[in-house]
Amino acid sequence: MLSWMIQALVPAALLAVAALLAEQAAIRLRLPVRGIWILAMALSLGLPFLGQVLPAAAPTALAAALAASPVTGTQGLARQVEGVLPLAWLALSLASLGVLALGAALLRWKSRAWRRGRMASLDVFLSRNTGPAVFGWLRPAIVVPGWLECLPPHRRDLALAHERSHIGARDPQLLAGALLLLAAMPWNLPLWWQFRRLRSAIEIDCDARVIGAGADLVDYGETLIDLGRQSAHIPGLLCVAPGSKTFLERRIRIMTSSLSQRSRIAIGALVCAAIGTAAIAAELAPPPTDAMPTLAQAAEPPGRAGAGPATDVDASGPQALEALRKAQSEAQARVDELEARADALEARLEAESEARAEAEQGRREAEDEARAQGREERSSARAESREKAAAMREEMARKREAESEARAGAQEIKRAAESEERSRRAEMAEAQARKHAAESSAREEEVRHKMEEDAAQGAQATPKK
Numbered sequence: 001m002l003s004w005m006i007q008a009l010v011p012a013a014l015l016a017v018a019a020l021l022a023e024q025a026a027i028r029l030r031l032p033v034r035g036i037w038i039l040a041m042a043l044s045l046g047l048p049f050l051g052q053v054l055p056a057a058a059p060t061a062l063a064a065a066l067a068a069s070p071v072t073g074t075q076g077l078a079r080q081v082e083g084v085l086p087l088a089w090l091a092l093s094l095a096s097l098g099v100l101a102l103g104a105a106l107l108r109w110k111s112r113a114w115r116r117g118r119m120a121s122l123d124v125f126l127s128r129n130t131g132p133a134v135f136g137w138l139r140p141a142i143v144v145p146g147w148l149e150c151l152p153p154h155r156r157d158l159a160l161a162h163e164r165s166h167i168g169a170r171d172p173q174l175l176a177g178a179l180l181l182l183a184a185m186p187w188n189l190p191l192w193w194q195f196r197r198l199r200s201a202i203e204i205d206c207d208a209r210v211i212g213a214g215a216d217l218v219d220y221g222e223t224l225i226d227l228g229r230q231s232a233h234i235p236g237l238l239c240v241a242p243g244s245k246t247f248l249e250r251r252i253r254i255m256t257s258s259l260s261q262r263s264r265i266a267i268g269a270l271v272c273a274a275i276g277t278a279a280i281a282a283e284l285a286p287p288p289t290d291a292m293p294t295l296a297q298a299a300e301p302p303g304r305a306g307a308g309p310a311t312d313v314d315a316s317g318p319q320a321l322e323a324l325r326k327a328q329s330e331a332q333a334r335v336d337e338l339e340a341r342a343d344a345l346e347a348r349l350e351a352e353s354e355a356r357a358e359a360e361q362g363r364r365e366a367e368d369e370a371r372a373q374g375r376e377e378r379s380s381a382r383a384e385s386r387e388k389a390a391a392m393r394e395e396m397a398r399k400r401e402a403e404s405e406a407r408a409g410a411q412e413i414k415r416a417a418e419s420e421e422r423s424r425r426a427e428m429a430e431a432q433a434r435k436h437a438a439e440s441s442a443r444e445e446e447v448r449h450k451m452e453e454d455a456a457q458g459a460q461a462t463p464k465k
Contacts, residue, residue, distance in 0.1 A: 005187065007284070011282070016197075018274045018281065022270070023037070033204055044194065089187065092187055095186075111143070122164065123141075124141070126145075127144070132159050132160070134167060142163045144160070155226065169209065175198075182195055207255055
């Protein structure tokens with residue numbers, strides 16, 4: 001059984017590499033990536049068991065070497081290990097299910113302290129510092145912390161749109177199924193790594209859905225950064241938005257990336273490498289049908305379980321050693337080839353990512369410079385307009401002052417002219433008065449003189465009578 005478990009790890013590791021390559025290609029094509037890791041986990045779990053239903057194929061040198069290696073050493077210890085492994089497997093699976101049940105129970109107990117509420121027309125659970133996240137497998141719900149209400153309305157709506165997208169895509173049910181796959185084969189370390197990549201892929205797909213729905217990229221990135229600074233969660237939450245700082249940077253870099261001609265070439269290379277790696281994984285699995293452990297073999301006594309194979313191995317010891325050497329050489333050659341391809345792909349991807357990062361940095365610097373230049377131009381234009389307005393105000397003030405001075409001078413001249421006219425009229429009136437007085441005095445003098453003459457004539461005429 002130990003050889004069967006080792007053979008089950010090899011295709012799982014190769015499928016993880018193939019899924020990683022396929023994920024890079026899908027990200028460049030803006031395609032969903034979570035299905036890639038679900039398929040990889042299902043194949044990693046199913047390929048070792050296909051030997052029970054498919055016709056038996058000729059075992060490879062690696063399979064023969066792995067089947068013979070546990071018995072070529074200390075036979076007694078190998079038989080004991082072979083007898084204990086099925087029970088250890090069952091115990092690990094039950095322990096994994098127990099941990100999942102414990103996390104669900106802890107979350108259910110914790111949720112009793114949460115109160116129901118509404119936020120952005122959604123029914124949510126309000127907590128002190130848990131979330132934003134989705135919890136629950138059968139009926140998923142959203143839990144948000146109290147500080148989320150302090151965010152600006154548009155950022156709060158983006159955070160809730162992220163969690164609502166998880167529920168709409170049935171991500172909680174998908175993660176629950178993946179956890180059950182892990183519990184079926186808990187000793188498979190590549191399967192655990194695939195599950196971790198699946199959680200990352202779910203968040204990447206959710207970001208793509210939110211951005212595709214019309215969310216602003218800058219506001220959404222700033223919202224993720226704010227949530228990453230303050231979010232806290234407890235075990236049992238299925239979909240948690242922020243993630244680690246490194247993963248958050250990767251998500252923002254994926255959202256801001258663009259497809260170029262070199263990216264198309266890299267996509268073709270990644271797809272070919274992923275198909276080749278998956279083909280190698282299929283070639284190394286399933287193991288021989290007699291290598292699959294059964295409950296009957298696990299229940300047999302160690303002596304009876306190892307009596308027959310020990311005789312065969314003792315009889316074919318040199319052949320097993322030779323097969324082991326050939327298998328080791330073939331495996332080493334394949335590993336070296338895969339490592340070389342992986343290194344070449346990694347170097348190419350790093351070069352492309354660096355070039356893309358440099359281009360993005362250059363674009364950002366150009367945009368920053370353009371914005372700075374625009375701000376300077378706007379500030380200079382505003383300053384110039386302010387100066388022109390000040391000059392116009394000064395000119396208008398001078399004009400108003402000159403007009404007021406002119407009006408004051410005109411009024412002064414008018415007053416002087418009126419005064420002079422009044423003086424002239426007064427003089428004319430006085431002259432006329434003097435003239436009238438002189439005429440009246442002359443008439444009076446004339447009348448008096450005439451009266452005197454008349455009196456004198458009267459006096460002269462009286463004696464003659």
